[in-house]
Each structure stands twice: as structure tokens, then as C-alpha cells.
Amino acid sequence: MSQDTLFDKVWDLHKVSSLPGGSDQIFIGLHLIHEVTSPQAFGALRDKNLKVKFPERTVATVDHIVPTDNQSRPFKDNLAEQMIETLERNCLEHKIRFFNIGSGNQGIVHVVAPELGLTQPGMTIACGDSHTSTHGAFGSIAFGIGTSQVRDVLASQTIAINKLKVRQIWCDKKLSKGVFAKDLVLHIINELGVKAGVGFAYEFAGPAIDELSMEERMTICNMSIEGGARCGYINPDEKTFSYIKNKLCAPKSEHWDKAIIWWKSLKSDENSIYDDVIKLDASKVEPTVTWGITPGQSISINQQIPLLDDLSPNDKLVAKEAYEYMSFKPGQYIKDTPVDVCFIGSCTNGRISDLRVAAKVLKNKKVSKNVKAFVVPGSEKVATKAKQEGLDQIFKDSGFQWREPGCSMCLAMNSDKLIGNQVSASSSNRNFKGRQGSPSGRTLLMSPAMVAAAAINGKVSDVREFIN
Amino acid sequence: MKSEFTQPIGKISNIYGQCIPLIGNDIDTDRIIPARFLKCVNFDSLGESVFEDDRKTLKGRHPFDLEENKNASILIVNSNFGCGSSREHAPQALMRWGIKAIIGESFADIFYSNCIAIGIPCFTLPKTSIEEMQNYCDNQFLFLEIDLKKSLAKSNDLTLNLEIRESSRKMFLSGEWDATSTLLDNGNLIENKFNQLPYIKFNSHYS
Numbered sequence: 007m008s009q010d011t012l013f014d015k016v017w018d019l020h021k022v023s024s025l026p027g028g029s030d031q032i033f034i035g036l037h038l039i040h041e042v043t044s045p046q047a048f049g050a051l052r053d054k055n056l057k058v059k060f061p062e063r064t065v066a067t068v069d070h071i072v073p074t075d076n077q078s079r080p081f082k083d084n085l086a087e088q089m090i091e092t093l094e095r096n097c098l099e100h101k102i103r104f105f106n107i108g109s110g111n112q113g114i115v116h117v118v119a120p121e122l123g124l125t126q127p128g129m130t131i132a133c134g135d136s137h138t139s140t141h142g143a144f145g146s147i148a149f150g151i152g153t154s155q156v157r158d159v160l161a162s163q164t165i166a167i168n169k170l171k172v173r174q175i176w177c178d179k180k181l182s183k184g185v186f187a188k189d190l191v192l193h194i195i196n197e198l199g200v201k202a203g204v205g206f207a208y209e210f211a212g213p214a215i216d217e218l219s220m221e222e223r224m225t226i227c228n229m230s231i232e233g234g235a236r237c238g239y240i241n242p243d244e245k246t247f248s249y250i251k252n253k254l255c256a257p258k259s260e261h262w263d264k265a266i267i268w269w270k271s272l273k274s275d276e277n278s279i280y281d282d283v284i285k286l287d288a289s290k291v292e293p294t295v296t297w298g299i300t301p302g303q304s305i306s307i308n309q310q311i312p313l314l315d316d317l318s319p320n321d322k323l324v325a326k327e328a329y330e331y332m333s334f335k336p337g338q339y340i341k342d343t344p345v346d347v348c349f350i351g352s353c354t355n356g357r358i359s360d361l362r363v364a365a366k367v368l369k370n371k372k373v374s375k376n377v378k379a380f381v382v383p384g385s386e387k388v389a390t391k392a393k394q395e396g397l398d399q400i401f402k403d404s405g406f407q408w409r410e411p412g413c414s415m416c417l418a419m420n421s422d423k424l425i426g427n428q429v430s431a432s433s434s435n436r437n438f439k440g441r442q443g444s445p446s447g448r449t450l451l452m453s454p455a456m457v458a459a460a461a462i463n464g465k466v467s468d469v470r471e472f473i474n
Numbered sequence: 475m476k477s478e479f480t481q482p483i484g485k486i487s488n489i490y491g492q493c494i495p496l497i498g499n500d501i502d503t504d505r506i507i508p509a510r511f512l513k514c515v516n517f518d519s520l521g522e523s524v525f526e527d528d529r530k531t532l533k534g535r536h537p538f539d540l541e542e543n544k545n546a547s548i549l550i551v552n553s554n555f556g557c558g559s560s561r562e563h564a565p566q567a568l569m570r571w572g573i574k575a576i577i578g579e580s581f582a583d584i585f586y587s588n589c590i591a592i593g594i595p596c597f598t599l600p601k602t603s604i605e606e607m608q609n610y611c612d613n614q615f616l617f618l619e620i621d622l623k624k625s626l627a628k629s630n631d632l633t634l635n636l637e638i639r640e641s642s643r644k645m646f647l648s649g650e651w652d653a654t655s656t657l658l659d660n661g662n663l664i665e666n667k668f669n670q671l672p673y674i675k676f677n678s679h680y681s
Contacts, residue, residue, distance in 0.1 A: 019671070022663045026648070027641030031657055033667045035674075043561065045515040054654065060668065071513060085513040092515050129673060136560040136584055152562035152588035154653075162657040164664055167587070168641060200500055201554035204583055234557065236583040257676035265676045300500050300557075320553070324499050417509045417559070438504045438558060445508070445527035 008172035010278035012241055013207050016147045020130045022164050029168045035129035036146075037064040037159045038115045039102070041071055041093040042419070043134030047156035048096040056161045058100040063163055065124060066097050066104040069114045070419045074382050074409035077107050086420065100160075111254075113385020113411045116140040116353035120224065121387050123253025127242040127269040132159055137353045137435065139230040142239030143223035144246055145272055147207070149237040170207040170237060171281035174274075177214035179289035184470035186363070187222035188355060188433070188453035190214065192294040192304045194226075195233040197286060199321075200302040203235025206281070209274060210240050214288030220249040221359040228354045229435055232301035241273040293469055295340050296437045296451040298328030303437075304451070307468045311338050331439055332448050333427070341466055343450070346428040348379035348461035349442075350406075350454045352416040355433035356384030358391050360454040364433075365400040367458035367472050373405030374464030380407035380422070382414040406461070418443025431460035479521065479570050482593035485649040487623055489575045489595070491547030493616040495608040496537050501551065502558035503585060507567040509559075520563055521570030538571065548618055550607050551578035556585025565589045575620055577627070577636065579604050590642045593651055595622065597636035607632075622646055 008014055022031040039047075044066070051058070058064065071086040081087040097104035105111040111118060116137050119125045127145035131138060134156045141148035155165045175194060181187075208230045215223065223240050230238025247266055250256045257265040292306035303325070305311065313336045317325050329336060334343075350356070350364050361383065373379045381401050383389035389411055392398050398408045415422040416434035423443025424430055430442055430449050437449035450466060459469040511523045529536040537543055549568065555578045556564060565588045568576075576589065577597045589596050597620075599607075610616050610632075618627045620636070622643055627634040645651040657664075668674060 020667070022667050023660050025641065025656065026650070027639075027644035029641040031660060031663075033664065033671070035671060042512050046517055046562075049516060050654075056654070056658075059664070083513075088515060089513060126673060126677075134560060134562075136558065138560075150560035150584050152560055152565075152584060152591060154562060154591035155587065158591075158654050158657055161654050162661075162664060163668070164657050164660075166641075166653045166657060168639065200557060201580060201582075204554065204580060231558075231584075234554065234582065255677060257673075261676040265673070268672050300502075320499070323552075327498065417504075419509045419512060436502075436504070436558060438502045440508055440527045441504050443510070445530065 008279055008281050010275040011172050011209060011280065012145055012239060012272050012274045013147060013170070013172045013209065015272055016128055016130065017169060025166050029166045031164050032130060032167055033164050034132045034159050035063065036119070036124055036131045038119055038131065038133035038138070039064055039066045039156065040115050040135065041068050041089040043153050044096065044156055045089065045092045046153045047160055050157040051160055058102065058160045060163045061101045064102045064160065065119065066093060066102050067112050067115050067118050068093060068106060070413045070417065072107065072412040073420050074412050074414050074422060077410050083421070110386050113388065114353045114356060114413055116228065117357060117384035117388065120144065121253065121385060123250050123256035126250060127246060128272045132165065136231045137228050139236065139238045140224050140228040140353055142227040142230070142237060143220060144250070145239055145242035145269065147237055147239060150231065171205055172209055173206045173282040173284065174209045174211055174280045176283060176285040177210065177212040177288045178285060179287055180214045180217045181288050181291060184473055185291050185293060186453040186455060187218055187225040189294040190288055190291050191226045191229040192296065192301065192451065193291045194286070195229065195302050196304045198233055198284065200232065200300050201234045203230060203233040206235050207237040207239065208233065208235040209280070210238060215240055216243065219359060220245055221357045224357070225354055229301065232435060242269050293453065293456055295456065295466055297332065297334055297340050298325065299331055299437060299439050300324060301435065301437060301451060303328055305340055307341055309340065311336055311340060313337055341468065343466040344429065345377060345431045345450065345460050345465060347424060347430040348377055348457050349415045349430055349432045349434065350457050351382030351384065351414050352434035353384065353413070354435040355454045356382060356388065358388050360433065361388065361392050361397050364454040364458040365397040367455050367469060368404040368406065368462070369400050371404055371462045373461045376464045377461050379405060379461040380409055382409045383411045385411050415442050417441060431457045431466065433457050486593060486595060486646040486651070487621070489548065489620040491574060491618065492545055493548045493550050493607065493611055493618055494537050494543045494546035495550045495611040497552060497608055499553045500557055501555050503556055503561050503564035504558055506556065506564040507561065512561060512563055517563065517566040517570065520567035524567040524571045542615070547572050547574040548620070549573045549576045550604060550611065551576060552604060553579040555581050557582040560584045562588045562592070565592055565594055569594055577604070590645065590651055591653065595638060595642065595646055597638050599634060599636060603634060
């Protein structure tokens, strides 16, 4: 059993009681909600005649269903309109802060909370969304929950949950040029497999992780869940503190100094005990692309799609399904695969640094005429910043469509969808069958820089050829 | 929908039903219920859309479309079932279709929690036992009587020692799997915890 890791410290601090049978009642320091997984939870509160216990500990925004072309109300999609209205009504009734469209602070919940300074080290953070693991980048313990648990957090600010084991993933050396956090996390998931993290929290550590910016660290923690780990985190350091400093909800004046002292005390101790430790060499990671229907099915840009015989017995079943669904032949190279749609955005890679790196690749270049390309900033703040830096113009000049903030084609709950069996090069997090809105649509996950490169060439390309 | 849906309440100790095998590893919640069906403010109509895209692709040959499975209630799956999105809509859709328990090699964490929270016990068995059951279902009906007290499943010619997380088993047997009231019983402890946490004071001023 793990001891003295950040995970253990934060868990113990938030433990309210031991429940019969061995699960723990854990206090949730920050609860984030959005329009998709909260309406039924508020409905259940009403049915049970319960109130929201600490309304100030819940923050809402709207992201999954928002259109990215025309956001004027009412939305064209009646169901989407009904969902945003329900959230507006619930927040008003229960006195929950809601960052609505046009507030300047709306966006994907996992982009918004860090940029407001809501996400801080040492907190427990829950949200009815599996990518809540993103917030672990700040040294918080953050995990996705279902709607019944959203109800429980609203009613009691606590949930019943079994303590996770802790696996440290030590990333040695550093990433080479043209290789990004997305490549590293895809590589980790490929090495460990998509179910290795079941029952675990992942602690990402080592020189390669220390080197990453906060936004890159968010990309890593965001995809913990794709490796099966409900929670992923990174010990806080000076980069963490300076990212938070002066943000809207960050501790101010004398509270700031106290916060820093406390945050520093949370780091995993040098001699802490882990349930498991994995080491890998980050300098060996290359630009990585998924070829299949799980985020674990990835290869380096110059590799061939694996042959069935090269795979472990456990991986064969899904690989067969993947070859068929993706119409790929085992042994085929992934490089030069034609793409129809290029999408830059999502809670994984829709932040300002992601847009900057993609814009750098696209500057003075044109998107291939066979490709529909669009960029969806992660939040209104990201969009504003990008416009100040002229990035929107670079995207537009290249042929990318510049959209309004939201989750968009990561899960295609709005009108941004693949059509038929189109292939998309996507900076999002899931390549599941049908994920991007068409039951036969095909997704290739990659870094935003790689998406930009694919957009220019109209096919999967090595971004290193663009940035040298 | 085959019959009137009733939500489980109270103690769950015995489940009897026909098994429905669904073969495949890493079946994610997008496949169980595609995102377009999440545009709803209640779960009521999800049952008919469960596995919608997989079912359309298989044109009537999907286990959830086979006439012989229409009254089945115990789902038999392989490994990492329910991975991906945290959408509770996935187990809600399965439950509304008629699933009352799931037996698999392994489950994704969030999906597992969601099942427990809505009253669907999830059990694990080794790969070989799961495959044996799935093969059995190919040729004949498999009816199981699941006894949560003994963590046992029995059919006419099979006896299986099911694994289930002890906390979940106890919650089902005591009827406390709907956690809200158990959590609220500790109201004072929650208040104390709120007052002790250092960051609550750091952040007293939210603007």
C-alpha cells in the first residue's frame, strides 16, 4: 500500500469517515459541473427534497453541447437549448456560480477551472466528466464521477469511494524537438495499455515531467483516464505556483504565502512508498499517432501498424476489430494516410500553447484543398488571448475555420461531426468507434502540431519536417 | 422496451435471470450509448438506444437484438468493460434495457462506480470462466441464480465463485448502495472537515 505520496496526504486530509465494507467518505473541495451530467443530479435532489450543501464549492460552465459557429440564443438545436436552460435554472435556484457564454470565462470545464485559479494543489476535485484527471497537473486529486455521485456531492459535498493504489510513472531525460506532451502520454498509454490504470492513481514524475509547462502537464494528466487511471497527478513546483499566482480565484496577499508553504508540504516524500513504479526514457518518444479504436493503439510516425502476431494475446481481439473498422492493413505505414478533417481543440489540447504551436507550423502555409480544418479554442479566455496574438488570423489565412469555444468534435454533441467514414486528424483524446459523430467515422489522435502538419499535406505527416 | 421499467430500491441479495453474452475487450461507454443520446435532461428513454451504432452495424445480429435474448438480464462481458467517458447514461441505458447484473473479466473504474450507485452489481471472474460462459450461451440458454450473500452464481450445471468488491457487496445486502443518505448521516463530520481544510480559508474570497 502506498505511503507518504501526495495522493496519500491529500486523501487522508479529505477523509470524512470510513464506510462499511472498506470504502471512504471523501470531502470534495471543488466540484465542477456542466450541462450534460448535472440535470439528472439536480432532479434527484428535488425528488429527495435535498439542498445543495455548500453552493460556493460548486462552479458551473457550459461546454459539451454548445455550437461553435453561431452561439446566439436560442440555439438552433432545441435539445441543446433545453440543456443550457436547465443548467441556467439549476444554478440560479441553487445559487451556484455559472460562467455562461459571453461571460469571458466560459469554456471547456477543464480549461476554465485552471485559468480561473480554481484548480489548486492539495484539493480534491470532482466533476461529472472523465477528463477531470486534468486538474491533477496542479497536485490536486481530481477524478471523474457519474451523475449519481454528482448528486451526492451536491447534497453532501462528499462521495463514497475506494482508495486507489498509486503507480509512479517516472519519465527520464527529456522530450526531443518536435515531440510534445501528447506524444509522451500516447506513448505511456501504449506501453502500459488502456486498462493498466484500473484501480490506480498515476503519479507522473521525473526530469521529462519537470521540464513540461503547466499546460503540457495538463495534457498528460488529462489522458490518465485513457490508460484506465481515474486520477493522474504531478507534484506541484515553482511552475505550478507561478501559473496560479494572480489568477481570479487564487489566494491573495497573506493567504498566498500560507498557501505556498502548505502546497510545498504536499509533495510526495522522497522515501514515499508506491504500489508500483514504471520507468521510461522520454528522449526515445517520437511523434505518435493512433491507428486503432483505443488510445492505446498508437505507433510512432515512422512505424508500421502492428501485425497480429506482434501483439499479445490480450490485444489481438481489439486489434482485429480495429483493422476492420479503420480499414487499415497490418504492416501498413501510418505516415501518408490521407485525412479528410483536421480538428484542433478539446480539454486535452485546446489551450493557448497548443494554438501557438499549431499556428507556428501553419504560418505562411495553406491547408490542403481536400481537407476541412477547424480550430476550437478551449475557452473564451484562450480565444481572446489568441486573437491578441494574431493567431486567429494565422489559422484563417492558412484555411482553418476559427470557431467559438466548446468541446466540439472531441465528442460531437454539437453539429461538428465527421460524415460517413471520414478520417480525422484530431488533437482530442478518444479514437473510439463513432466518437466523432459518425458511426463509421475514423479518428487518428495526435498532437496539435501534428494535426497542423496533416492539414497542410492532406495526409499524416511528421511535424519535424516543418519545424527544423 | 420489453417490460415496464422499475428502478431497483432497497436490499439486493438475489438476482435470477438469463445471461446475455457480449464479446469484446475495451468496450467503451461511447459504444454503450453514443454521445448524441446524451442530449437529454432525464434518463428515461435511453434503454432503446443502448449500443445503437453497434446494433445498426450488425443489422439484427447484435446480442441485444436477438429474439432469444429479449428477456435476458445478466450481461456477460470481457475485460475493461465501460472504459472511457464517465457518462452514467451508459449503465442507465443498460438497466433500462433490462440488465440487472454484469459479470466480466474487469470493469473500468468510473463505470463500476456508476453501476454500484444505481443498483447494478458487477462481478468479476477469470478470463477462462467468462469465455466458458460465453461459449455456453452460444448453444443454449444460461440461467443464473446469483446469491450476493455467498458471492455465488449457480445454474443447472455450473457453480461459479464470483468476485465482488466487499464494500459493494455489503452496500447491496444492507440496501445502502444509494449512498446519499449514508453520506448525509455524517453531517457533523462533514462540517468539521470543511472547517479544517486549509484552502477553504485561503479562498474565502471568490469573486
